[in-house]
Amino acid sequence: MCDHRSPSARADAVHVVAARPEQGWSLLCDGTIVFDDSGELRPDGRVVAPHRVTTGPLAVAA
Numbered sequence: 107m108c109d110h111r112s113p114s115a116r117a118d119a120v121h122v123v124a125a126r127p128e129q130g131w132s133l134l135c136d137g138t139i140v141f142d143d144s145g146e147l148r149p150d151g152r153v154v155a156p157h158r159v160t161t162g163p164l165a166v167a168a
Contacts, residue, residue, distance in 0.1 A: 120134045120135055120136050120138070121134065121135050122134060122135075123135045127142075130142040130143070136149065137149030141156070143156040143158075144156045144157045144158070
C-alpha cells in the first residue's frame with residue numbers, strides 16, 4: 107500500500123490498483139474503496155456518503 111494517508115499527500119497522487127467496474131467499485135493504493143455512486147469506504151473504517159447532486163423536477167411530456 108502507498109503512504110498517501112498523510113494530510114500532506116496530494117490527492118491526485120493516489121491511483122487505482124484494482125477495479126471491478128461490473129461490481130461498481132475500485133480499490134485505491136491508499137486502501138480506500140471508491141464506489142461508482144461516489145461513496146467511499148476509508149481504510150480506517152469511516153464511510154463517506156455518496157455526493158449526489160440534487161436536481162429540479164423533471165419535465166413531463168403531455
